[in-house]
Amino acid sequence: MSLYNRTSSMPVSSLKKAVAHTFDAIRQKKPIIYQIMNNAMMNQTGNATVHIGAKSLMAHAVEEVEDMVSLADALAIDSSTLTGPWIQGMQLVGQCANDKKIPIVFDPILFGATTYNTEAVLQLLNSLDIAILIGNSSELKHIYNATAYMQGAESVTDVLDPSQIVRQLAQKRNGKTIVALNGQKNYVSDGHRVVIIKNHCERLNQLVGMGCVVSALMACFAGVTNDYLVAAVGGFAVMGVCAEQATFNASVHGTASFQVALFDQLSTLTGSELESLMHIDLIDN
Numbered sequence: 001m002s003l004y005n006r007t008s009s010m011p012v013s014s015l016k017k018a019v020a021h022t023f024d025a026i027r028q029k030k031p032i033i034y035q036i037m038n039n040a041m042m043n044q045t046g047n048a049t050v051h052i053g054a055k056s057l058m059a060h061a062v063e064e065v066e067d068m069v070s071l072a073d074a075l076a077i078d079s080s081t082l083t084g085p086w087i088q089g090m091q092l093v094g095q096c097a098n099d100k101k102i103p104i105v106f107d108p109i110l111f112g113a114t115t116y117n118t119e120a121v122l123q124l125l126n127s128l129d130i131a132i133l134i135g136n137s138s139e140l141k142h143i144y145n146a147t148a149y150m151q152g153a154e155s156v157t158d159v160l161d162p163s164q165i166v167r168q169l170a171q172k173r174n175g176k177t178i179v180a181l182n183g184q185k186n187y188v189s190d191g192h193r194v195v196i197i198k199n200h201c202e203r204l205n206q207l208v209g210m211g212c213v214v215s216a217l218m219a220c221f222a223g224v225t226n227d228y229l230v231a232a233v234g235g236f237a238v239m240g241v242c243a244e245q246a247t248f249n250a251s252v253h254g255t256a257s258f259q260v261a262l263f264d265q266l267s268t269l270t271g272s273e274l275e276s277l278m279h280i281d282l283i284d285n
Ligand SMILES: Nc1ncnc2c1ncn2[C@@H]1O[C@H](COP(=O)(O)OP(=O)(O)OP(=O)(O)O)[C@@H](O)[C@H]1O
Pocket: 107, 109, 135, 136, 182, 183, 184, 185, 186, 200, 201, 202, 203, 204, 205, 208, 209, 210, 211, 212, 213, 214, 236, 239, 240
């Protein structure tokens, strides 16, 4: 049985409407998003959360994560700037979230880069139900291969099609996890359907940690819907649309002012603007 409610087979226009409607619900319901983010990006992920109308909660001590997660509507965790207690806190918060049916968005940042990171991420992936797994192509390919290695299956290194990576990885998670791939185009799959989110802006590549911000945005959506495909598409769409719109801002003179304009867009975007500006394709198998 899947953890999330699958949006029944729907045309692109209905998916856009569902994303826009869910975005408006964030501003109305103000879900509480508990984030254990790397300490390079806490400020930006917390602010992005608040700008789109949700509430942000952050705490890392193993002694308090259990109390904190009880307050939350969704959880966003990632795997960079790890320490021993940090990993212990994430493991505990993840188990509590699963017990309380609070959705988890997980960004396995740097997976495959060090043995320490790889072991920590595998432990989290193997022990927790993850609603949305979001990563870049390196992270997701390494996860696919690590899972393949453990299951004695073939490697994915020669599978270059991003839509296959997200679909196959979602299938490996037995339909319990929506898999989302960051890049110039963004891909989301539930193991059957693949959604391609095409809104993007080259300047995003010059800012650190925008994937972390996208994962916080996805958690905001997951805090108000249990259709996690819609939540994952929504996070990418909000980032892509706001980045595109920020480039039209006359006060943008470089990357730093672009970031300010991007965060301004997050605070002013409406559901109807999101619906009309989002550019997505759907492959339904
Ligand atoms: N070449 C690109 N052109 C345009 N947009 C991009 C490009 N690469 C990434 N993006 C956008 O930047 C955002 C973050 O993606 P990125 O690939 O930087 O994630 P990441 O490497 O996982 O980030 P993080 O460092 O936070 O883990 C996404 O919304 C994505 O669409």
